[in-house]
Amino acid sequence: MDRRNFIKKSSYGGVALSLGLHLAACRSINAVSGKINPISICTWGFVDANAAAGRALENGNNALDAAIKGVNVEEKDLKNTTVGNGAAPDREGNVTLDASVMDHQGNCGSVVYVQDIQNVASLAREVMDHSPHVMLAGDGAYQFAINRGFKKQNLLTDNSKNQYREWLKTSKYKPVINIENHDTIGVICRDINGNLSGACSTSGLAYKMPGRVGDSPIIGAGLYVDNEIGAAAATGLGEEIMKTVGSFLIVELMRNGKSPQEACEEAVKRTAKRAANPEDFQVAYIAMNKAGETGYYSLQQGFAMMEYSNGTNRRKESAYYLKT
Template sequence: MKRRNFLKNAGMAGVALSTTPSLISQSALNNLKMLKPSPVAVATWNFQNATKMAGTMLYSGASALDAVEKGVMIEESNLKNTTVGNGGAPDRDGNVTLDACIMSPEGNAGSVVYLKEIEHPVSVARKVMEETPHVMLAGEGALQFAIQQGFKKKNLLTEESEKAWKEWLKDKEYKPIINIENHDTIGMLCIDENGDMAGACTTSGLGYKMNGRVGDSPIIGAGLYLDNEVGGAVATGMGEAIMKSLGSFLVVELMRQGKSPQEACEEAVMRTVNKDPNYKDFQIAFVAMNKAGEIGSYCIHKGFTYAKYYEGESTNNPSSSYLNE
């Protein structure tokens, strides 16, 4: 499809999306299915190395599913990122435990929680999705499955993370840090050259969390959700708040009802703001993309950004926010 015609059709779809919610399940959805925008990769925070990996793959003909997996794996291996994968900050007992999930264009999903000693939990999550009848595996069961699938055990507690943990033990003070939340989850959405969408989310969770704590990142509908007919969303920030609203699912459903990605993200954040009197004490943020490749993001506190790779250009983009202090 020529770009001029694509933009014309995208505009027509946008008009349909802005009308009554009933239209989204009929003509607007049909228009979105027909659109095949240029491939695009988007991720929470300034993880441009991850989106560049995914985007380069997409423009080489890779599927959205392969791209999101390989993209977030960049941060799982990044020892300088103490919030994802290898080198992640441990819980208060010194255990590095990882959570991840992945969703395919067909709506299939896989997830692992409280996984130890495996550098790439997103790849284990994909194996859960593709090789088992289940969606989620946890703890020792997830580790056993990973080993059976050929993954190698590895000590994920680096010297730097262990030193920081021992320093934390001196005071054992725990409180969220705005725009850090003691972690920066990476959630990623991709559209491939066929117009199909996939998503992934991976994290080591809150630094110095209670042993056994699991946040929103591996929960389908909370940290990640997508519908290949409508679009997808990923979340980051205080996982407990995101889980209470099933934020990513909410964003996608709002897009299904006719809202733009930006409008959907804003309403999802406002659900938390309106219901939690302590909302100023933590950050939550959403990034959404619809089938036309339109992107929106919103957060409580100023400072959240998202990375995007589109037509060879990699950018870090500031998100609008409810509070602008």
């Protein structure tokens, strides 16, 4: 290659690289204000929850505050039978909740098997901020909540109680794919300072064995944040998600150069390949990297995520691994 052609091709390459960087910057930086665009994503079609998180970000809330505000919306929604108040009970008729949070500094908090407390994502934040621990469980988590000013609430609604009585007639247990208001809510936010945080909340599987804990409160499984790289959250059958430490895996895949979409797809594929019966359950992930790029992918058809960016809250249907 002569000098003239080398310079010409190098110039084209430089233009292409500059264009790529410009396009990435357009997503991260508002062209008018020069500020970083806040972004919120959440598992499933929780429109109001993700809008609450997105608006909080636009109002200057930090990423963790916004994520928890989004999760709180579903925790108090009596129509949601898999999160917070009104959730389906375990086999003994008790509603038990799990949650976790993680901020941009790597701090995290978690609660498991909590009864009679509605906003367990907020409680996980209290564990992170006001205890020497990362995780509190059961009665200990409940007593901590009361000491921190949370109010005792009966979380078993008449609707959940009636459904539980119907279930008792057969007492058959098998996870059902893509029902029950779609399982866990996980919210990941990027604030106007470019910081990432996340929150995750669930009641777990309906009519689970007493004491069962899924992936949602397990840091690295249901939720993981590395502010230098990105964040991920999971939903679906927690037993399978824990086997691959799925959210941590996705962040590490992004660290090694994969996009959020590629990382989510790889995590789902690993679950599908190692599971004996992948057609019998659902696993799905959402992810966001430091640049504000997002990804989402599921094992089965039927998953969707919400994305709030530039004042618009959009539902995004997911591609999936298992084809019929």
